[in-house]
Amino acid sequence: MNTMFESGQFFVRIQNKSGRLKITIWNNRGDKIFSDILGPEPAIQFWQAVESLTSSAVAEEIREKALAAGT
Numbered sequence: 001m002n003t004m005f006e007s008g009q010f011f012v013r014i015q016n017k018s019g020r021l022k023i024t025i026w027n028n029r030g031d032k033i034f035s036d037i038l039g040p041e042p043a044i045q046f047w048q049a050v051e052s053l054t055s056s057a058v059a060e061e062i063r064e065k066a067l068a069a070g071t
Contacts, residue, residue: 003069008058014069021066025054038066 001016010033015022017037025034033053038046051059 001069003065005065007061008055010054010058012062012065014062014066016069021070023050023062023066025050025062 003014005012009028011026011028013024015024021038023034023036023038024032027033034050036046036049047059047063050062054062
């Protein structure tokens with residue numbers, strides 16, 4: 001399962017890798033700026049890293065779509 005979408009100035013892909021979600025983010029120039037698997041803990045650090053590279057609004061949109069993809 002892949003979900004791809006644009007959020008703000010970023011392009012995001014959410015992949016299901018053997019039951020775990022991998023989030024990859026590219027900037028508007030096509031440079032990959034983030035790629036990691038969302039683990040059970042410490043999720044707070046994962047989302048803080050996403051927010052520091054993007055914005056709080058983009059991080060929240062990704063989080064919502066990741067939760068929907070994970071169900």
